[in-house]
Amino acid sequence: MADEIPVRDVTADEAAFFAEHGWVRLPGLVGPDAVARLRERAEVYLRRRERERTTLVDRAFGQSRDIAESDELFRALTFAPAMGRAATRLLRGVRGVRVQVTNLLIKEPGGGHGATEFHQDFPWMPMDRSAMLTFWLALVDVPADMGSLRFYDGSHRYGILGRSFTREGDDQLSQHPWLKELELSPSLDLAAGDATVHHSLTVHGAPANRRGTPRLSFTVTYFDADALYTGTPYAQTDGLGLTVNRPFEHPRFPPVPA
Ligand SMILES: O=C(O)CCC(=O)C(=O)O
Numbered sequence: 248m249a250d251e252i253p254v255r256d257v258t259a260d261e262a263a264f265f266a267e268h269g270w271v272r273l274p275g276l277v278g279p280d281a282v283a284r285l286r287e288r289a290e291v292y293l294r295r296r297e298r299e300r301t302t303l304v305d306r307a308f309g310q311s312r313d314i315a316e317s318d319e320l321f322r323a324l325t326f327a328p329a330m331g332r333a334a335t336r337l338l339r340g341v342r343g344v345r346v347q348v349t350n351l352l353i354k355e356p357g358g359g360h361g362a363t364e365f366h367q368d369f370p371w372m373p374m375d376r377s378a379m380l381t382f383w384l385a386l387v388d389v390p391a392d393m394g395s396l397r398f399y400d401g402s403h404r405y406g407i408l409g410r411s412f413t414r415e416g417d418d419q420l421s422q423h424p425w426l427k428e429l430e431l432s433p434s435l436d437l438a439a440g441d442a443t444v445h446h447s448l449t450v451h452g453a454p455a456n457r458r459g460t461p462r463l464s465f466t467v468t469y470f471d472a473d474a475l476y477t478g479t480p481y482a483q484t485d486g487l488g489l490t491v492n493r494p495f496e497h498p499r500f501p502p503v504p505a
């Protein structure tokens with residue numbers, strides 16, 4: 248029988264908060280029993296992971312990309328209708344969403360990983376529109392000093408600010424010091440099962456993990472199902488045979504029922 252993951256719906260207030268601020272906290276998005284099962288799975292995958300530190304991103308956190316393609320429990324969460332409904336509601340004006348990527352993230356303690364420098368997610372993407380967001384689900388309790396995400400409030404309204412993680416010193420605050428005039432979201436103490444959601448244009452980052460245990464989280468990124476492929480070179484899409492100016496109709500970008 249297919250696994251089911253209980254996911255609650257997003258409220259009208261949460262959707263309004265997201266529209267204004269470009270991020271939102273969703274307490275208790277996933278029920279505690281389901282989170283415990285997801286965490287057990289995550290621990291197995293992350294133990295197997297090779298600890299290469301080759302890119303600037305690798306220094307900030309470890310990843311196990313496309314986890315929902317290989318694991319049925321993370322797939323059940325990714326395709327839960329409540330997730331599709333939430334993404335569609337938060338993005339406003341989209342008819343539906345597709346999955347862009349799923350990921351398990353680990354931020355090791357004790358200097359294993361550093362801070363996640365402030366960045367936008369969208370500047371890399373080969374989509375013709377920025378209607379895209381990421382759910383970041385805490386799989387363990389994530390107190391602020393373990394590295395919950397922080398967001399520059401309303402930064403999603405300033406368009407594409409450029410790529411980060413391409414060279415030293417290209418974090419968004421160095422490129423755009425005026426961002427400091429915006430409010431920084433409060434440091435959040437998340438419980439396992441809580442999530443934050445950020446828009447793909449929202450500038451976000453995270454401090455290093457100062458606790459003694461790893462920060463474990465799952466992320467899923469959804470985008471407007473009607474977005475068109477631009478042909479911009481991108482490792483994930485290169486060679487898939489997508490057609491420029493056509494939607495992402497490909498098994499790697501499945502639509503999610505809402
Ligand atoms: O978990 C982190 O520290 C960063 C995650 C992130 O940047 C993202 O999910 O877009």
Ligand SMILES: [Fe+2]
Binds near residue numbers: 366368451
């Ligand atoms: Fe990000």
